């Protein structure tokens with residue numbers, strides 16, 4: 001028989017679990033993104049596995065780096081600006097800089113800061129590939145991922161606290177130190193929730209940044225297939241320690257497969273943004 005006390009506990013727990021659904025309910029992306037099909041994934045995997053040798057770095061001068069970035073920005077600037085204003089949700093004033101750091105990486109920071117590390121220039125075969133990386137970081141800014149990620153982590157922490165706090169309350173009910181146990185559980189829950197929230201969102205956000213990058217390049221009239229080569233490069237280079245690669249970005253066949261599906265969709269819609277979540 002379910003006593004009153006037991007019933008109350010169950011209500012509290014199910015409320016907490018409903019709250020936990022919030023963590024998974026929102027992806028942190030602005031748009032609905034295509035799902036990766038198994039076929040696309042196995043094609044991408046086969047392609048990456050068939051590449052011989054690892055990507056080659058070529059040395060370039062500082063002037064070349066700056067000239068290339070200038071040229072890339074001239075080519076994609078107008079369409080990037082257009083996409084950002086159309087989305088009307090993120091940061092559209094960017095401070096884009098090349099850094100001397102030779103790692104193969106780039107990042108988007110608060111206040112529209114975008115850093116393209118030198119390794120990107122040294123490994124790229126053409127401007128399209130660099131444009132893809134720059135437009136990817138612009139995508140993070142345009143979709144306000146930094147701010148959303150922060151919000152999500154706060155939400156994740158809150159939900160985690162509610163969830164484990166309720167468990168703590170249920171377990172410790174009637175115990176003399178009940179309040180203390182609950183508070184401890186809440187603290188532990190906050191850590192778990194924040195972690196789960198942050199991880200879950202960033203993967204979707206990475207996919208969205210790639211999608212937006214493809215839209216920007218498409219609208220700018222750049223060759224998306226040339227740009228794609230960089231993802232193949234990243235996929236073959238990932239796992240090789242020497243390149244000091246991409247701790248902050250997913251690289252691999254999934255990313256390539258997602259790019260292919262995005263490009264198919266973008267070509268079919270003539271460069272439209274996908275539906276919002």
Ligand SMILES: [Zn+2]
Pocket residue numbers: 136140206209248249
């Ligand atoms: Zn990214």
